[in-house]
Amino acid sequence: MKLIVCLDDNNGMMFNKRRQSRDRVLIENVLELCKDEKLYTNEYSGKIFPENSIEIFGSIEDVGNAYCFAEDFTVNEEYVDEIIVYKWNRLYPADTYFYIDLKNWSLTETVDFEGSSHEKITREIYRR
Helix, strand or coil, X not given: CEEEEEECCCCEEEEXXXXXXXXXXXXXXXXXXXXXXXXXXXXXXXXXXXXXXXXECCCHHHCCCCXXXXXXXXXXXXXXXXXXXXXXXXXXXXXXXXXXXXXXCEEEEEEXXXXXXXXXXXXXXXXX
8 A cells, every 4th residue: 555644743643633734735746646546545534635536445455555545544554565745844733643653664755845835845755
């Protein structure tokens, strides 16, 4: 699976059961990255994507080697071959944090772009 997450500078993902932030350009970037493959997520995260652009999974095993956007759930690291991290480049309050130690992964790509609500968003791609 290719896991996609959005993190603040302390690896925070959620605060009080809500996403920390949302950015239209980031969503467009995710969809462009996944353009030739399915993008899976759960019902909560599915609400931020345009209709018919994602698949809601029943079980994480349904995802296989496709992309999976995660905000409010965890995925066992053994299912993950690639991690795409979108960094907000700021600190937000958080009570849910990313759980995979990226020190054990190889950073293969870094791209900065301007979002609709953030001056700078960084996309990093990690592989085993």
